[in-house]
Amino acid sequence: GSPSDFLKQVVGEHVVVRLNSGVDYRGVLSCLDGYMNIALEQTEEYVNGVLTNSYGDAFVRGNN
Amino acid sequence: MKLYRRNEQRRANWQELKPALEATRRGLPPPARSSRLSLFAMAVEPFDLIKVSLSERVFVKLRGDRELRGILHAYDGHMNMVLSEVEETIYVVDVDEQTGESVVRTVKRNCDMLFVRGDGVVLVAPPAR
Numbered sequence: 001g002s003p004s005d006f007l008k009q010v011v012g013e014h015v016v017v018r019l020n021s022g023v024d025y026r027g028v029l030s031c032l033d034g035y036m037n038i039a040l041e042q043t044e045e046y047v048n049g050v051l052t053n054s055y056g057d058a059f060v061r062g063n064n
Numbered sequence: 065m066k067l068y069r070r071n072e073q074r075r076a077n078w079q080e081l082k083p084a085l086e087a088t089r090r091g092l093p094p095p096a097r098s099s100r101l102s103l104f105a106m107a108v109e110p111f112d113l114i115k116v117s118l119s120e121r122v123f124v125k126l127r128g129d130r131e132l133r134g135i136l137h138a139y140d141g142h143m144n145m146v147l148s149e150v151e152e153t154i155y156v157v158d159v160d161e162q163t164g165e166s167v168v169r170t171v172k173r174n175c176d177m178l179f180v181r182g183d184g185v186v187l188v189a190p191p192a193r
Contacts, residue, residue, distance in 0.1 A: 039109075055187075
């Protein structure tokens with residue numbers, strides 16, 4: 001389907017991952033899987049638009 | 065080495081598709097590929113990052129404003145994990161009844177060995193930040 005095509009295109013690009021909790025993670029999308037588990041590089045965490053944390057590499061669980 | 069070759073194959077496939085994708089994008093800037101070699105250069109799927117972190121210190125963010133720092137010994141597809149030498153940090157918001165002022169404080173706990181149920185996990189990362 002078209003959403004999965006979009007996700008394939010976007011691998012390797014700078015993305016913003018918004019979680020259900022409202023927290024944003026900005027970084028380079030390394031890879032993802034069918035459950036939308038995500039691996040990011042050079043990740044920055046934004047809560048309410050404010051940078052709160054930086055991670056070199058990060059794995060985000062898909063259900064969030 | 066096998067994992068690296070699979071990744072190269074995927075990149076090659078992507079390069080083949082690129083002209084078609086560019087045509088549909090029409091003028092959007094070409095995607096920037098990260099050339100920095102990190103743990104992720106070898107990652108084909110997200111769980112590979114976790115595999116690479118076995119026996120290493122990890123930072124885990126949990127639901128309910130909690131964080132863990134410990135050594136990762138085991139994990140599974142649900143993100144259930146076994147950690148040792150764990151320090152848990154709980155962020156508690158205290159609201160003053162009279163002034164309405166909210167203060168965030170941290171509570172810390174330590175465990176020698178800990179089993180974490182996967183549905184509470186939000187994020188896993190190496191602790192060096």
